[in-house]
Amino acid sequence: MSTTEQTPSGPTYIEEPAVARWLFGSNRAAWIWLIARLWLGWEWFQSGWSKVFGGxxxxxxxxxxxxxxxxTGDGNIGWVRSSGDVDVGDSVAGFAQGAIEASEGPHPDVAYGWYVDFLEWVRDTAHPWLGPMVAIGELVIGVLLIVGLFTGIAAALGAVLNFSFVFAGSAGVNPAMILVSFLLILxxxxxxxxxxxxxxLPLLGTPWFRGRxxxxxREQGAPEPEADSGEAQTPPS
Incomplete structure (x- = not known):
């Protein structure tokens, strides 16, 4: 069996291995991704719940x-709720400040100057709205992954958040979550x-596939086909 498909005037497509088709496209392999999806979803759900509801x-x-x-509890103070001298978003500002301080020295945790500039912007300007957005975003990503809705999109958004934490010098479970997210995207x-x-997915479709x-x-709004002007029209009786 040929492993390539060449079109007359287009690119050459290399056929993926059978194991890749089974792993990333077969419903028989879906149980593998169910386990990965539930683990990743719970990590996001647990983190987001604490930031939104405090428990x-x-x-x-x-x-x-x-x-x-x-x-419920006080874990959402500084994220979506203020209390005393702590305002909404101060937790994000504190995280950014800690990362900025870790960017100094001969072996900084934050190795990119442009990301330090971004963290300074978060600390000084964006934290009042970025705090609630991160908290609610983590919770929504967790729910979508657990129920299996828009799984690839949810995994991609989660990976963006993970990378933002890694760039700020926070490792922890983030590398493992990034790896699982990439596999779920595939x-x-x-x-x-x-x-x-x-x-x-079959109902809504994708940008390159029209769903039901x-x-x-489209069928309901399609105009009736016009008669060919070259054909004789039958007059009404």
Whole structure:
């Protein structure tokens, strides 16, 4: 079987291996991405919940009821809520300030001057609206990944946030989340098979594929074909 496909006047397409087609395009491999999707989604959901509602939630049901866990709390102060001398977005400003301080010295954690300029802008100007946007964004990304809706887009947005933390010198779990996000982006066709993408993608389609909803609207709004002017018209009886 040929591994290339050459068009008369276009580029040459190299056929992907069968294992890649199975892994990134088959519904039989969707259970793999379900596990990855749920793990990544929970990481974002847990982080976003704390920033939006202030609580510290856990899947360890044996810890439910402990004082350190709860649905609500003070964890959202500085993100979406102000209290005392702490205003909305101050947590982002504090994070940016810490990263700026870590950019000094012979071995800085922040290695790019342009990103230091960006962090200074966040600290001085953008933190009042960037704090709530990050908090709500993390929560929304987590929900989308867990329910399997727009999985590839959610994973891409999450990777952008992860990279912003890594550029600021914060590693932690971010590299692992970036790796899983890239794999989910590659598997966008089947990563949400055990989720809402199973119905949403065929219905809504993509920029390069017309979904059933768009096709139905086009059929309903299509004008009637005009008769050929070269043909004789049959007069009404």
């Amino acid at each position: 510290d939630i856990t899947l360890r049901f044996w810890d439910w009821g402990d004082q350190q866990y709860g649905l 598997a966008w066709r089947n990563a949400g098979w055990y989720g809402l993408d199973r119905w949403a 909803l768009r096709s139905r609207r």
